[in-house]
């Protein structure tokens with residue numbers, strides 16, 4: 250991709266980050282297979298508070314659900330008591346897994362392979378096209394978010410960060426990046 254095209258793509262993705270979805274206890278659809286209330290009352294941390302979420306995150310979760318074609322559950326979105334650097338503090342990140350958790354181990358291995366092959370992965374490309382630019386395996390679940398710093402500047406997909414995060418007890422946890430700067 251030419252630099253000009255990459256810059257255009259980045260601008261488009263930045264604009265996508267800015268579109269917000271009101272997360273409330275609403276049975277309106279957030280995307281094809283998810284209700285807005287599933288983000289308001291996720292299965293593991295049901296805070297049940299209203300907030301604004303980048304709507305690209307709902308689109309990104311749907312991309313994973315479509316890719317694996319199995320029911321999917323939102324486990325955690327807003328967590329006001331997280332560390333201040335966590336994007337979950339104000340609901341700018343979504344954690345999810347397959348609804349049938351017995352399938353998750355196998356799916357997780359497939360996600361890791363896609364992430365490691367981010368340059369050629371159609372899954373990663375489709376997720377980044379939504380505007381979501383942080384794709385992580387986080388303590389064994391899928392974590393999707395948007396941010397503007399600590400990204401890899403890539404010729405392939407613009408500014409992204411694809412990797413894994415493990416809570417190892419240190420302040421920021423242990424990060425492993427799969428994406429790398431390519432420009």
Ligand SMILES: [Zn+2]
Pocket residue numbers: 337342343344387391392393
């Ligand atoms: Zn997360």
